[in-house]
Structures are given as structure tokens and as C-alpha cells.
Amino acid sequence: LTVRLRSERLSAFLRTGCPVSLEYAAGAGSGQFLRASMARRRLNQLGGTLVAGILAGLFYFGVTDLLIWAGHPSPHHEAGYTSSLLFLIPGFPLITAGLDLARLDLTAGISRLTYALLVVAVSSVGAWVVTVLFDLVPQTAPALTLSDWNLIPLQFIASFCGVFGFASIFNTPPRIALAAALIGAIANLGRLQLVEFDVPLQAAAPCATLLVGILAHWVSPRLRCPRIVLSVPAVLIMIPGTTAYRALVYANQGMSLEAMTSAYETTFIIAGIATGLALARLLTDGVWAFEDQLPGSKRA
Secondary structure: OHHHHHHHHHHHHHHHOOOHHHHHOOHHHHHHHHHHHHHHOOOOHHHHHHHHHHHHHHHHHHHHHHHHHOOOOOOOHHHHOHHHHHHHOOHHHHHHHHHHHHOOOHHHHHHHHHHHHHHHHHHHHHHHHHHHHHOOOOOOOOOOOOOHHHHHHHHHHHHHHHHHHHHHHOOOOHHHHHHHHHHHHHHHHHHHHHHHOOOOHHHHHHHHHHHHHHHHHHHHHHHOOOHHHHHHHHHHOOOOHHHHHHHHHHHHOOOHHHHHHHHHHHHHHHHHHHHHHHHHHHHHOHHHHOHHHOOOOOOO
């Protein structure tokens, strides 16, 4: 629970840049604890996802009310709401589905993609229930007013800890998790700097994940581990979970233009993430580069 909570808080910082959002992402910890408890009891995954999403949202607003009562009001409370639901985004199935489709393994790719879309759809229902109860309209968090000398080290540390948290959740050995965290921190910091120079997110994402794939190819033989163990946790913090949930909430509230804008942005960024990883495999792995070695081919 502690690892998951810290990972979500750091991911919220990277996505929103708003320190107020960090405390409210604690709702993710309660939701993840409930979902893990139900999973251990073999309850339906989609049902557990729905209940966990509702609990995380309610816990978020509970913490918000406590902070307001304690004398810490903020006009940006609503901006952090979607960050409290990031733990429900099925990042691993989304990324591996893209890789499977890129190597024409349609059976595995479509299965994983279908599962990921089902989880997103169910969790969006939970998000919508809470927004209806609290009459919430999603907002974009304000940017941090920090100098580059302060912001860049914070982004690197947050990226490192966020990736390490995700890798630990997948029961990755500490030595490999540290390597994945370093790869992810370097690549994500580069992605954020590209965005600062007005490079579109859709272009910055594949550049960063291409670097992740190349670094994972170089590091994995030295650690004697599959490269996917290094590359997937390293790119999970780049998935635009807040934008995805914002699109779904907008759609449920009848805000069609805002929903379409957020949905297109989410789709292109996720496609860019998978494209960068797939391109790295094509450049460094002969099994991927030649069709006669792909699954289902006559020579494979």
C-alpha cells in the first residue's frame, strides 16, 4: 500500500505539476488496498475495479474537506481528482497490447487491449458516480512556479521514485527495479524537457519510449533479465491517465467537444508510447525486424 501510494503521488506530481494534488492522491492508496483485498478473495476484477474507483474518489474528497476544515483551502481541489484514480489505469496491458499488435500477434494483442478497455470503461463509471455526487467539473492543474534549477531535479526524483514504485508493484527484484527507475527517470525527464520546448506530447512520447527501449536493450543482458521487465515500468508514468479520465467524465456530463479533445490526445499519446517501444525492438531485435521470424509465419 505504501509503495502504491507513493507511486501515485509522484505520478500525480509529474502529470499535474501541482503540489496540492499530491496529498489528495492518497485516495489511490485506499482504492488500491480495497482492490487488492478483493483480488485476494477471488472477487470479480471488474466489480473490484468499480468499487475501488468509487472509494478512491470518496476518500479524495474526504481528505479535501479535512484540509479545507484545517484552514488549507485551494481553488484547485478539483484538478487533483483524476490523479486519485490513476491506479486503475491498466498500463501494463495497454503497453503490451501495443507491442503484441506491432509484432502481429493479434490473438494476444486484441485480448489484452479488450481487457484494458473494459477496465477503463468500468473505472470511468466509478469516476462518474463520484463526480455526480459532488457536482464536479474536471480542471487542469496550474503549472508550478519554480525555476529550472529546482524543477528539473524534482522531476527527475519524482520520475525515478514513480517508476521504482510501479516496478515494485510487479514484484520486480530491487536491483532490476532500480535499473528500470533510472531508465525511466532519464527518458521521462527528456520527454518533459521536449514539452517545455513546445514539442507536442504526441511526438515527445515516442522519442522518450524509443530511448527507454534502447537503454533496456543495453541493460537487460547485464542484469540477465527480459527487457520488458525494464521497459514497461519505465513508460507507465508517461501514460496520460488524467487526460483519459477527464475525457470519460466530460462525455458523461455531455461536454462533447472537451471529451473528444481529451480522447484524441489520450489515444495519440498511448499510440506514441507503444510506437517508440516497438521501434526500439525493430532496431535492436532481429526477431521483430524480419517477418519470417514473427509468430504465425511459416519459418517461425
